[in-house]
Amino acid sequence: MHSVVLTKGVPDFREGQVSFDEDGHLERGATPTVMNPNDEYALQAALQTKVKQGGTVSVMSMGPPGYESVLEEAMSVYADDLYLLSDREMAAADTWSTSITLSAGIEQIAEADQSGEPDLIFAGFKTADGETGQTGPQTCWCLDRPIVTHVIALDVDEDEEKIRAKRLVEGDVDEIETVEAPLPAFVVTDPEFDPSYRRAEHRLRHKQLKAETEERVEEYEDHLTSWSAEELDLDPDFIGLDGSPTIVSGVDPIPKAPSEREATMVTPGDEDGMEQVLDEMRPLAGGD
Amino acid sequence: MTDEYEHYEAVVVGAGPGGAAAAAVLARNDVETLVLERGVEAGSKNVTGGLIYAEESAPYTVDGLFPEFRSEATERPVTDYYLHNVAGEKVKTFDITDLHEHDTEWSDAVLRRKMDSWMADRVHEMANETGGGLLTDVRVNGLLREGGEIAGVTCDELDPIRADLVIAADGVNSELARDAGLMDWEDPEEWFQGVKAVVDVPPEVIDERFGVGDEEGEAHLFSGDLFEDVRGGGFVYTNEDSLSIGSVFHLDSIVEQEAEPHQLLDNLLTHPLMADWLEGHYDEVEYSAKLVPDSKKAAHPAPHQGRLLVVGDAAGQMQAQGPIIKGMNHAVSAGALAGEAFAEAKLRGDPDKAGELYEQKLRNEGIMGKLRPKGYQVARALGEHDAVTEMADSLLTSSVGRLGVKVAGGLLEDLYSSPHLSQIVPDTQTPYVTLPTVIAEELGDRVTGEADYEPKDLVTRIGDLTYDTDVGNPHIELRDNSVEASGAAVYACPVSAEGFGGGCYREETVKTNGSEEKRISLDTQPCVECGTCAVVADTDWEHPRGGKGVEYKEG
Numbered sequence A: 001m002h003s004v005v006l007t008k009g010v011p012d013f014r015e016g017q018v019s020f021d022e023d024g025h026l027e028r029g030a031t032p033t034v035m036n037p038n039d040e041y042a043l044q045a046a047l048q049t050k051v052k053q054g055g056t057v058s059v060m061s062m063g064p065p066g067y068e069s070v071l072e073e074a075m076s077v078y079a080d081d082l083y084l085l086s087d088r089e090m091a092a093a094d095t096w097s098t099s100i101t102l103s104a105g106i107e108q109i110a111e112a113d114q115s116g117e118p119d120l121i122f123a124g125f126k127t128a129d130g131e132t133g134q135t136g137p138q139t140c141w142c143l144d145r146p147i148v149t150h151v152i153a154l155d156v157d158e159d160e161e162k163i164r165a166k167r168l169v170e171g172d173v174d175e176i177e178t179v180e181a182p183l184p185a186f187v188v189t190d191p192e193f194d195p196s197y198r199r200a201e202h203r204l205r206h207k208q209l210k211a212e213t214e215e216r217v218e219e220y221e222d223h224l225t226s227w228s229a230e231e232l233d234l235d236p237d238f239i240g241l242d243g244s245p246t247i248v249s250g251v252d253p254i255p256k257a258p259s260e261r262e263a264t265m266v267t268p269g270d271e272d273g274m275e276q277v278l279d280e281m282r283p284l285a286g287g288d
Numbered sequence B: 001m002t003d004e005y006e007h008y009e010a011v012v013v014g015a016g017p018g019g020a021a022a023a024a025v026l027a028r029n030d031v032e033t034l035v036l037e038r039g040v041e042a043g044s045k046n047v048t049g050g051l052i053y054a055e056e057s058a059p060y061t062v063d064g065l066f067p068e069f070r071s072e073a074t075e076r077p078v079t080d081y082y083l084h085n086v087a088g089e090k091v092k093t094f095d096i097t098d099l100h101e102h103d104t105e106w107s108d109a110v111l112r113r114k115m116d117s118w119m120a121d122r123v124h125e126m127a128n129e130t131g132g133g134l135l136t137d138v139r140v141n142g143l144l145r146e147g148g149e150i151a152g153v154t155c156d157e158l159d160p161i162r163a164d165l166v167i168a169a170d171g172v173n174s175e176l177a178r179d180a181g182l183m184d185w186e187d188p189e190e191w192f193q194g195v196k197a198v199v200d201v202p203p204e205v206i207d208e209r210f211g212v213g214d215e216e217g218e219a220h221l222f223s224g225d226l227f228e229d230v231r232g233g234g235f236v237y238t239n240e241d242s243l244s245i246g247s248v249f250h251l252d253s254i255v256e257q258e259a260e261p262h263q264l265l266d267n268l269l270t271h272p273l274m275a276d277w278l279e280g281h282y283d284e285v286e287y288s289a290k291l292v293p294d295s296k297k298a299a300h301p302a303p304h305q306g307r308l309l310v311v312g313d314a315a316g317q318m319q320a321q322g323p324i325i326k327g328m329n330h331a332v333s334a335g336a337l338a339g340e341a342f343a344e345a346k347l348r349g350d351p352d353k354a355g356e357l358y359e360q361k362l363r364n365e366g367i368m369g370k371l372r373p374k375g376y377q378v379a380r381a382l383g384e385h386d387a388v389t390e391m392a393d394s395l396l397t398s399s400v401g402r403l404g405v406k407v408a409g410g411l412l413e414d415l416y417s418s419p420h421l422s423q424i425v426p427d428t429q430t431p432y433v434t435l436p437t438v439i440a441e442e443l444g445d446r447v448t449g450e451a452d453y454e455p456k457d458l459v460t461r462i463g464d465l466t467y468d469t470d471v472g473n474p475h476i477e478l479r480d481n482s483v484e485a486s487g488a489a490v491y492a493c494p495v496s497a498e499g500f501g502g503g504c505y506r507e508e509t510v511k512t513n514g515s516e517e518k519r520i521s522l523d524t525q526p527c528v529e530c531g532t533c534a535v536v537a538d539t540d541w542e543h544p545r546g547g548k549g550v551e552y553k554e555g
């Protein structure tokens, strides 16, 4: 089984990492780039396939050379090799031109790799910055494969050459259906995806892979292949900004939460200040 | 569907010293071995005092099975061993290094997280060669039976697994030994309860205050009146950069005296001797507790059934040799013998004979003799009569007895150091409380240190622990919430106390139809899985699922 996982670097939106300027614009330079959190589930699904069926997992991303760190992070979830599609021509792409670029990358892997066309392609649900959820399905459309989205559990039947997946209907956690699709297929994992290892054999293999990966992450660069637009034989008119039909007409800063009260800071050592605090609190305490 | 179950030649449940030793010997004999451990890491569920012994007379020692053990997995060796008889501020100290060294090749202090996780890595490497390995986060919840025979194990996290051999090395509250009907959790007389605090102390302070070099360490035991009338004793062992300070009490005595284990520990922590050692350095990092079987009463003489062999605490193989506690070393020997028995039985073409062979080996290697010494049965018959205890106690405390103690002086130290006598001391008030108190009163010197610290309270101790609570899925359920059936747990549970609302057990007053009734309620969130309430209360007691519950960092 050969799986390819698509991932993207996004600003680290966690508290303490992200920074915004006064107008509420994201400060890219001051905010670290990390792997899109939802892609973790796609990696977990690919890992589960690798543990149970064997085979390899490749991770692919389109982005600037700085995305190497994102791929390094992805590798720590047990990937075998990494592909970075990186070129000035690819910059400022919307989801459409991104999908075209990624699908070209996947076709290139199929040619370059001994194992032929990837059996499974995984994408995470929505990126933390774009929030569109379009890239996965569009890439799949370019590749003309069956797609299953909102997957929360996955079974691969190699003999029958098909997958059986549990998915949330319309992304609703209360409505779950089980569907089948022939291989090769495209899977978009839901953040509810839960890998399942009910056999000791699989857990032992998982443990083994973990140990192997720890070593591999150290030298992730040896497993990294970068492809330019030219190497992918991409027409510059279909990629990057030129290939992006999306027009962003404007960006509104996130409005500050309205605050009706003004805060005064009082340190416990400030006696007058503390007295004032007590005065303010007295009526609320119902005493005098 | 049963055809799809996995099969391993051997499944070992539990990665403490018993399970690790069993797996090492099985792997060495090319037996395909799978080890299942419920903790997030081996050792994360375990508590010991603890000094691990390598006995000269033992068939196996831990460093024999794991060559780098002493340099990688232990703390300081014990180079001096003292017993303090305490009466108030008076202390009479006996040097019992001789007793400690009797039959001892070496003995080191250990902390279980470090020790067990190190062994588990070695075990995994070895077992992996056989096609198996070691898995954490898996709780075995029972025996798989086929046609009435034991055929493997069932787990919370995995589908059932078939095996030709199941080794239950699952510790003191062995769910497998209970499932097989080999052990029960009924009688408080068969158990001790151990409670421990690990206190971080800089290594140079340990060196200075105990007068030891960095490759040396000490063991100190305490008995007498500092634990009120509860039968048991306290210990202090030196680790590399911490002290293990704890107590081991007879569970029936805790129940009788309605004692609060954490307070007994506090008595020890604030004793003048301790105050000298800890002055300016009371940095308690972990509070822990666990039941300990008393092999004299609990060791199963034939710990096997069909394909199931039970080793270590799970089979009650924990020897209290007077004040010296030997559980880990026997778990190692028993585990290794069980592995050896299977390998031999398999070679003879009759793997189902492993149980019988194991039982024979326990006897022939002298282990059963240490666990259930013959002399104890006689001493018990004589010595554990209430009338005899009363007589001995009143004689001792009388002027005649006191004179005797004075005269005996140094002789007493020799008596305490007798390996034979120490095996068979009766479980009564006399040796635990009365005699040491009288010794201290008559022969002791006054010690005057005063603690410049307050021991942590239960709220803080619980707060300092790490838990991954299995929300909505409590592992213990109260079957009977009456005070008669389960009230003892309110004080005997090491993380509960009378009048304390933040623990596991508490007493509540319920008003029904105008009348008031007292009821016991249980919240398992702060539970440290010590096993006490399985014995002293009426519960449905299970371990939490794999990886859930308390996680010790020291152990």
Ligand SMILES: Cc1cc2nc3c(=O)[nH]c(=O)nc-3n(C[C@H](O)[C@H](O)[C@H](O)COP(=O)(O)OP(=O)(O)OC[C@H]3O[C@@H](n4cnc5c(N)ncnc54)[C@H](O)[C@@H]3O)c2cc1C
Binding pocket: B013, B014, B015, B016, B017, B018, B019, B036, B037, B038, B039, B042, B043, B045, B046, B047, B048, B049, B050, B051, B052, B053, B138, B139, B140, B141, B169, B170, B171, B172, B174, B175, B193, B194, B195, B196, B246, B247, B248, B289, B290, B291, B292, B311, B312, B313, B314, B317, B318, B325, B326, B327, B328, B329, B331, B543
């Ligand atoms: C306070 C105290 C002081 C002590 N002092 C000493 C001392 O100084 N010297 C000494 O030799 N002994 C001492 N002992 C006793 C000693 O710790 C035990 O005898 C010893 O740990 C027994 O080893 P074992 O391998 O049988 O069980 P354990 O060490 O308890 O190991 C059992 C293992 O099985 C796992 N397990 C349990 N149930 C399951 C399940 N259902 N599924 C999967 N895994 C499971 C547990 O997580 C654990 O890792 C002391 C004990 C206490 C509490």
Ligand code: SF4
Binding pocket: B476, B489, B492, B493, B494, B495, B496, B504, B505, B524, B526, B527, B528, B529, B530, B531, B532, B533, B534
């Ligand atoms: S609830 Fe029971 S098992 Fe848990 S700590 Fe209290 S006595 Fe021990």
